[in-house]
Amino acid sequence: MSDMITIAVSKGRIYDEAIPLLAKLDIIPKDDPKKSRKLILETNQTNIQILVIRATDVPTYVERGAAELGIAGKDVLLEYQGNGFYEPFDLGIAKCQMMLAGLKKANKTYTRPCIATKYANITQNYFADLGQQVEIIKLYGSMELAPILGLADQIVDLVDTGETLKANGLVPLELIANISSRLIVNKAAMKMKNSIIKSFMQRLSKVIEN
Numbered sequence: 001m002s003d004m005i006t007i008a009v010s011k012g013r014i015y016d017e018a019i020p021l022l023a024k025l026d027i028i029p030k031d032d033p034k035k036s037r038k039l040i041l042e043t044n045q046t047n048i049q050i051l052v053i054r055a056t057d058v059p060t061y062v063e064r065g066a067a068e069l070g071i072a073g074k075d076v077l078l079e080y081q082g083n084g085f086y087e088p089f090d091l092g093i094a095k096c097q098m099m100l101a102g103l104k105k106a107n108k109t110y111t112r113p114c115i116a117t118k119y120a121n122i123t124q125n126y127f128a129d130l131g132q133q134v135e136i137i138k139l140y141g142s143m144e145l146a147p148i149l150g151l152a153d154q155i156v157d158l159v160d161t162g163e164t165l166k167a168n169g170l171v172p173l174e175l176i177a178n179i180s181s182r183l184i185v186n187k188a189a190m191k192m193k194n195s196i197i198k199s200f201m202q203r204l205s206k207v208i209e210n
Protein backbone atom coordinates (compact mmCIF):
# COMPACT_ATOMS: atom_id res chain seq x y z
CA MET A 1 0.00 0.00 0.00
CA SER A 2 1.18 3.53 -0.79
CA ASP A 3 2.52 5.56 2.11
CA MET A 4 1.09 8.75 0.58
CA ILE A 5 -0.97 10.88 2.98
CA THR A 6 -3.47 13.29 1.45
CA ILE A 7 -4.75 16.14 3.61
CA ALA A 8 -7.99 17.79 2.42
CA VAL A 9 -8.13 21.39 3.63
CA SER A 10 -11.07 23.82 3.39
CA LYS A 11 -10.11 26.70 1.12
CA GLY A 12 -10.10 30.30 2.37
CA ARG A 13 -9.66 31.32 6.00
CA ILE A 14 -9.16 27.74 7.26
CA TYR A 15 -6.42 27.08 4.67
CA ASP A 16 -4.72 30.38 5.56
CA GLU A 17 -4.71 29.50 9.27
CA ALA A 18 -3.85 25.79 8.80
CA ILE A 19 -0.74 26.36 6.66
CA PRO A 20 1.31 27.97 9.50
CA LEU A 21 0.37 24.99 11.73
CA LEU A 22 1.52 22.51 9.08
CA ALA A 23 4.69 24.55 8.54
CA LYS A 24 5.55 23.95 12.22
CA LEU A 25 5.51 20.21 11.34
CA ASP A 26 7.80 21.01 8.37
CA ILE A 27 4.99 20.37 5.87
CA ILE A 28 5.19 23.15 3.32
CA PRO A 29 3.20 23.24 0.05
CA LYS A 30 5.26 23.84 -3.08
CA ASP A 31 2.57 26.07 -4.64
CA ASP A 32 0.32 28.85 -3.38
CA PRO A 33 -3.33 28.02 -4.25
CA LYS A 34 -4.02 31.76 -4.69
CA LYS A 35 -1.48 31.86 -7.53
CA SER A 36 -1.63 28.32 -8.92
CA ARG A 37 -4.56 26.48 -10.49
CA LYS A 38 -3.33 23.15 -9.22
CA LEU A 39 -5.94 21.30 -7.16
CA ILE A 40 -3.42 18.93 -5.58
CA LEU A 41 -0.48 20.66 -3.92
CA GLU A 42 2.73 18.72 -3.51
CA THR A 43 4.68 19.52 -0.36
CA ASN A 44 8.34 19.42 0.63
CA GLN A 45 7.50 16.01 2.17
CA THR A 46 7.39 13.51 -0.71
CA ASN A 47 4.69 11.40 0.99
CA ILE A 48 2.32 14.28 1.88
CA GLN A 49 0.05 16.18 -0.48
CA ILE A 50 -2.66 18.77 0.19
CA LEU A 51 -6.04 19.18 -1.50
CA VAL A 52 -7.56 22.65 -1.26
CA ILE A 53 -11.32 22.18 -1.67
CA ARG A 54 -14.70 23.61 -0.71
CA ALA A 55 -15.33 23.34 3.01
CA THR A 56 -18.47 21.22 2.56
CA ASP A 57 -16.57 18.67 0.45
CA VAL A 58 -13.84 17.94 3.04
CA PRO A 59 -15.88 15.39 5.10
CA THR A 60 -16.91 13.55 1.91
CA TYR A 61 -13.30 13.17 0.71
CA VAL A 62 -12.20 11.93 4.14
CA GLU A 63 -15.18 9.66 4.83
CA ARG A 64 -14.71 7.92 1.47
CA GLY A 65 -10.94 7.61 1.87
CA ALA A 66 -9.95 9.88 -1.04
CA ALA A 67 -8.02 11.81 1.61
CA GLU A 68 -6.69 10.22 4.81
CA LEU A 69 -6.86 13.48 6.77
CA GLY A 70 -8.98 16.62 6.61
CA ILE A 71 -9.17 20.05 8.18
CA ALA A 72 -12.71 21.43 8.34
CA GLY A 73 -14.82 23.80 10.41
CA LYS A 74 -17.03 22.37 13.16
CA ASP A 75 -19.97 24.05 11.37
CA VAL A 76 -19.43 21.82 8.34
CA LEU A 77 -18.93 18.72 10.51
CA LEU A 78 -22.11 19.37 12.53
CA GLU A 79 -24.06 19.87 9.32
CA TYR A 80 -22.60 16.79 7.59
CA GLN A 81 -24.56 13.61 8.17
CA GLY A 82 -21.95 10.87 8.21
CA ASN A 83 -19.73 8.96 10.61
CA GLY A 84 -16.90 7.60 8.49
CA PHE A 85 -14.19 9.59 10.21
CA TYR A 86 -12.67 10.30 13.60
CA GLU A 87 -12.45 13.84 14.90
CA PRO A 88 -9.48 13.70 17.28
CA PHE A 89 -8.46 17.35 17.42
CA ASP A 90 -9.67 20.85 17.88
CA LEU A 91 -7.04 22.86 16.01
CA GLY A 92 -8.22 26.10 17.63
CA ILE A 93 -8.12 27.98 14.32
CA ALA A 94 -10.78 29.88 12.31
CA LYS A 95 -12.82 30.49 15.45
CA CYS A 96 -16.29 32.01 15.17
CA GLN A 97 -19.82 31.41 16.47
CA MET A 98 -22.95 29.84 15.04
CA MET A 99 -25.69 32.28 15.97
CA LEU A 100 -29.42 32.76 15.67
CA ALA A 101 -29.89 36.39 14.59
CA GLY A 102 -32.79 38.64 13.74
CA LEU A 103 -33.74 42.20 12.85
CA LYS A 104 -32.87 44.68 15.58
CA LYS A 105 -36.28 46.30 15.27
CA ALA A 106 -38.31 43.04 15.14
CA ASN A 107 -38.49 42.52 18.90
CA LYS A 108 -41.24 39.89 18.84
CA THR A 109 -41.68 36.21 19.58
CA TYR A 110 -42.79 33.77 16.92
CA THR A 111 -44.90 30.67 17.41
CA ARG A 112 -43.37 29.02 14.32
CA PRO A 113 -40.47 31.19 13.12
CA CYS A 114 -39.23 31.00 9.56
CA ILE A 115 -35.42 30.66 9.59
CA ALA A 116 -33.16 31.25 6.58
CA THR A 117 -29.89 29.34 6.73
CA LYS A 118 -27.22 27.37 4.92
CA TYR A 119 -27.19 25.08 7.99
CA ALA A 120 -30.55 23.29 7.79
CA ASN A 121 -29.56 20.27 9.93
CA ILE A 122 -27.95 22.35 12.69
CA THR A 123 -30.99 24.65 12.75
CA GLN A 124 -33.45 21.74 12.78
CA ASN A 125 -31.58 20.07 15.67
CA TYR A 126 -31.27 23.30 17.66
CA PHE A 127 -35.02 24.02 17.54
CA ALA A 128 -35.95 20.35 18.05
CA ASP A 129 -33.93 20.40 21.30
CA LEU A 130 -35.94 23.45 22.37
CA GLY A 131 -39.17 21.65 21.40
CA GLN A 132 -40.03 24.48 19.04
CA GLN A 133 -41.42 24.08 15.53
CA VAL A 134 -39.75 26.05 12.75
CA GLU A 135 -39.89 26.47 9.01
CA ILE A 136 -36.44 26.38 7.41
CA ILE A 137 -35.56 28.13 4.16
CA LYS A 138 -32.29 26.82 2.72
CA LEU A 139 -30.05 29.52 1.26
CA TYR A 140 -26.46 29.29 0.04
CA GLY A 141 -25.17 32.75 0.99
CA SER A 142 -26.00 36.32 2.11
CA MET A 143 -28.47 35.02 4.71
CA GLU A 144 -28.58 38.52 6.24
CA LEU A 145 -30.78 39.66 3.35
CA ALA A 146 -33.64 37.29 4.19
CA PRO A 147 -35.13 39.11 7.24
CA ILE A 148 -34.62 42.51 5.60
CA LEU A 149 -36.72 41.51 2.59
CA GLY A 150 -39.29 39.51 4.57
CA LEU A 151 -38.16 36.15 3.20
CA ALA A 152 -37.58 34.87 6.75
CA ASP A 153 -38.04 36.01 10.36
CA GLN A 154 -34.54 35.11 11.53
CA ILE A 155 -31.30 33.56 10.30
CA VAL A 156 -28.79 31.01 11.51
CA ASP A 157 -25.26 31.85 10.34
CA LEU A 158 -21.63 32.12 11.33
CA VAL A 159 -20.65 35.31 13.08
CA ASP A 160 -17.07 36.42 13.57
CA THR A 161 -16.71 40.13 14.35
CA GLY A 162 -20.48 40.79 14.14
CA GLU A 163 -19.88 43.55 11.58
CA THR A 164 -21.97 41.91 8.84
CA LEU A 165 -24.98 41.57 11.16
CA LYS A 166 -24.59 45.17 12.36
CA ALA A 167 -24.20 46.59 8.85
CA ASN A 168 -27.53 44.97 7.91
CA GLY A 169 -29.55 46.00 10.97
CA LEU A 170 -29.45 42.54 12.57
CA VAL A 171 -28.53 41.50 16.10
CA PRO A 172 -27.30 38.20 17.54
CA LEU A 173 -30.08 36.49 19.53
CA GLU A 174 -28.78 33.10 20.71
CA LEU A 175 -25.43 31.32 20.58
CA ILE A 176 -25.97 27.91 18.98
CA ALA A 177 -22.34 26.66 18.99
CA ASN A 178 -18.77 27.83 19.29
CA ILE A 179 -16.99 26.92 16.07
CA SER A 180 -13.34 26.18 15.26
CA SER A 181 -11.53 23.91 12.83
CA ARG A 182 -10.97 20.22 13.54
CA LEU A 183 -8.66 17.53 12.26
CA ILE A 184 -10.60 14.58 10.86
CA VAL A 185 -9.17 11.15 10.04
CA ASN A 186 -10.53 8.42 7.77
CA LYS A 187 -11.38 5.39 9.93
CA ALA A 188 -9.78 2.77 7.67
CA ALA A 189 -6.62 4.85 7.19
CA MET A 190 -6.26 5.16 10.97
CA LYS A 191 -5.79 1.35 10.98
CA MET A 192 -3.96 0.83 7.68
CA LYS A 193 -1.55 3.78 7.97
CA ASN A 194 -1.52 3.88 11.75
CA SER A 195 2.14 4.65 12.43
CA ILE A 196 2.41 7.57 10.01
CA ILE A 197 -0.96 9.08 11.05
CA LYS A 198 -0.25 8.57 14.74
CA SER A 199 3.11 10.29 14.44
CA PHE A 200 1.47 13.18 12.51
CA MET A 201 -1.17 13.52 15.26
CA GLN A 202 1.39 13.43 18.07
CA ARG A 203 3.49 16.16 16.45
CA LEU A 204 0.37 18.21 15.70
CA SER A 205 -0.93 17.97 19.26
CA LYS A 206 2.42 19.30 20.57
CA VAL A 207 2.25 22.25 18.16
CA ILE A 208 -1.33 23.05 19.27
CA GLU A 209 -0.44 22.88 22.97
CA ASN A 210 2.41 25.41 22.54
Ligand code: AMP
Binding pocket: 013, 073, 094, 095, 096, 157, 158, 159, 160, 161, 162, 163, 164, 165
Ligand atom coordinates in the same frame (compact mmCIF):
# COMPACT_ATOMS: atom_id res chain seq x y z
P1 AMP B 1 -18.40 39.01 10.56
O1 AMP B 1 -18.94 40.21 9.83
O2 AMP B 1 -16.91 39.17 10.89
O3 AMP B 1 -19.21 38.64 11.78
O4 AMP B 1 -18.44 37.77 9.57
C1 AMP B 1 -19.70 37.25 9.19
C2 AMP B 1 -19.67 36.77 7.77
O5 AMP B 1 -18.51 35.98 7.53
C3 AMP B 1 -20.87 35.89 7.51
O6 AMP B 1 -21.31 36.09 6.19
C4 AMP B 1 -20.35 34.48 7.74
O7 AMP B 1 -21.02 33.55 6.92
C5 AMP B 1 -18.87 34.61 7.39
N1 AMP B 1 -18.00 33.88 8.32
C6 AMP B 1 -17.62 34.28 9.55
N2 AMP B 1 -16.79 33.39 10.11
C7 AMP B 1 -16.61 32.41 9.21
C8 AMP B 1 -15.85 31.20 9.17
N3 AMP B 1 -15.07 30.80 10.20
N4 AMP B 1 -15.93 30.42 8.07
C9 AMP B 1 -16.69 30.81 7.02
N5 AMP B 1 -17.43 31.95 6.99
C10 AMP B 1 -17.39 32.73 8.06
